Amino acid sequence: RRVSVVVRADGQINPSIRKSEEKVADFVKASELPKPKAVFCRCWRAEKFPYCDGAHLKHNKETGDNVGPLVIDTAAA
Ligand code: FES
Numbered sequence: 045r046r047v048s049v050v051v052r053a054d055g056q057i058n059p060s061i062r063k064s065e066e067k068v069a070d071f072v073k074a075s076e077l078p079k080p081k082a083v084f085c086r087c088w089r090a091e092k093f094p095y096c097d098g099a100h101l102k103h104n105k106e107t108g109d110n111v112g113p114l115v116i117d118t119a120a121a
Contacts, residue, residue: 080119087111
């Protein structure tokens with residue numbers, strides 16, 4: 045299976061999220077994670093970043109990439 049990956053000429057992964065910040069870092073208290081799961085974006089395209097909103101599906105379809113979220117099972121936490 046052939047997978048193509050789009051690499052920006054400037055080497056940046058983040059196309060538009062909070063670009064005025066020196067570094068995009070988010071802190072979430074474990075006790076405040078939603079149940080039964082917390083789903084975090086790893087494609088840097090979610091409107092509600094750092095949470096996944098499904099934007100990776102469009103990105104993958106357009107680019108042939110295969111990115112997806114980090115899903116934390118919080119049901120038993
Ligand atoms: Fe980015 Fe789902 S929207 S991983």
